[in-house]
Amino acid sequence: MIHYKKNQFFTLGILLCVLCVVFTSSSTAEGAYDSDDYFVIANDLLNKGMYLEAMGIYEEISKHSDHANNRARALLLTGTTYSLYLDLHDDALKHFEYVIKHYPASPSAPEALFNAGIVFYEKGQFKRAYEVFTYYITQYPRGLRRQSAEVWADSSKDQMTAAKTPVIPPVRHSIKETTIRVLIENNVKRVVVNSAAPITVMDPLTRQPILTGPGPLVFIGQGTYFTVNGRNLHGSRCRVTTESTTLKVDRRQYRGHVSITATSGGLEVVNSIPLEQYLYGVVPKEMSHKWDKEALMAQAVAARTYVLYVKNKNSDKPYDVEATTASQVYGGYEAETYASNSAVDGTHGQVMTYNGSLIIAYFHANSGGHTEDAKNVWSADIPYLRGIPDRYSERIPGGSWEYFLSYEDVRNRLNRHGLGIGRIRELKSTGLSRSGRNLQVKVVSDQGTYALKSNNFRIKVGMTKLKSTRFRMQTHRRGILIRGNGYGHGVGMSQWGANRMAQAGFKYQDILKHYYRGVRIVSLDNLQG
Secondary structure, eight states: OOEEETTEEEOSSOOOGGGSOOOEEOGGGTTTTOSHHHHHHHHHHHHTTOHHHHHHHHHHHHHHOSOHHHHHHHHHHHHHHHHHTTOOHHHHHHHHHHHHHHOTTSTHHHHHHHHHHHHHHHTTOHHHHHHHHHHHHHHOTTOTTHHHHHHHHHHHHHHHHHOSSOOOOOOOOOOOOOEEEEEEEEEESEEEEEOSSOEEEEOTTTOOEEEEEOSOEEEEEETTEEEETTEEOSSSEEEEEESSSOEEETTEEESSEEEEEEETTEEEEEEEEEHHHHHHHHHHHHSOTTSOHHHHHHHHHHHHHHHHHHHHHOTTSSOSEESSTTSOOOOOGGGOOHHHHHHHHHTTTEEEEETTEEOOOOEESBOTTBOOOHHHHTSOOOTTSOOOBOGGGTTOTTOEEEEEEEHHHHHHHHHTTTOOOOSEEEEEEEEEOTTSOEEEEEEEETTEEEEEEHHHHHHHHOTTTSOOSOEEEEEOSSEEEEEEEOBSOOOSEEHHHHHHHHHTTOOHHHHHHHHSTTOEEEEGGGGOO
């Protein structure tokens, strides 16, 4: 926590050990983590709802950057992610505190101080919030947040006098809108829309028709506007509907309607669709429709919970999720099957919560026998995403694998991510988690030693071949032979394990509570309002 005394901030707790620097390199690798590209990548991950993955990038910057301001900025953004996207306010405060104490001269220090005040306010600790905001005003009288700090300080003071012991309800995800906006095409020059019934193109603001007629309609991007069948619509965005069950966008059929936006990069197509119909197109793409019904039902609840969690955080963005593995794979109408639709219908409106709030329901293909703590993969410690023994994921067909990596391949692939590695002398894994996964991979080169979280190493060298971090390395003259089992990051529900549990007679509720500890399965109606 952050405390105030004699105009100085100091810590009474033990600071997070993950903030210790474990990276060394020579001048050749200097600047590898000092490019703004890494912050851009992390921001893109946040926009996609990949919050823990973004924190993994921030952790790399905070450990590996040669520049103090970049390290401070990464820690500030980590704290902000904890607060805004994960609702873990105490963890956010620890990171803000670290920036204030260790990087007081950085531009991130006043931001960390201001953000800490907001977190205290949201926690209902109005006296502490008032102290922080007034301290900001005295320390940074010309700061960018000066006027906002005055407003927050006044509000904190009012709240202090309103009640001596204010009762603040726990943070809850109030779900008032369940239409899902899915990005199905991005930065394309041409889009063809067709339907069995007449198509209406309308202004998205007035909902007035611009044109109505039979398809196909050909939309072509012309900078920040577009044409339809050669006609200039004199706008950058339109809504396209039909009275038919589906619209065909290029080669795929979709329920709901689509919005088409002209951007400088091309046309952006977003499919707006009711939640349950969205899941019709997700569940069979994320899990085989031939698998046991209870496993499909568990997948439906996990997918529903995940998309609503992300939607709740993306309300200010032009779409909620993408149709790819960046979010959840969505195949539209043609992906639907009777079995998967039945699983969605059988769990209609059911979601998972922890302490009254939606969870971020990560899942993966196969744990290999033990799921993993989220903190060992991305650094964020999420209470319901902690590893557990998983005998139902043992001895899965094709679950064991091997992969040979030459030193030259490793060097080239890591350098594509800006690491500046020279000739590799040694690759070795260090540390094992409770799940049997490697915690770090050290790359020893003639340009220095690089310590990467094993999942980050896996992503950089090729995660479809290096299928998990549950592996062992065997050194060869030209490289390493890696033998392992499992597939994916190992966090949350193992899909293969879910199917095995279903085959053993477990219900979908049992499966979900096995993989997500301490959760409740509730009706979405209980989160409304």
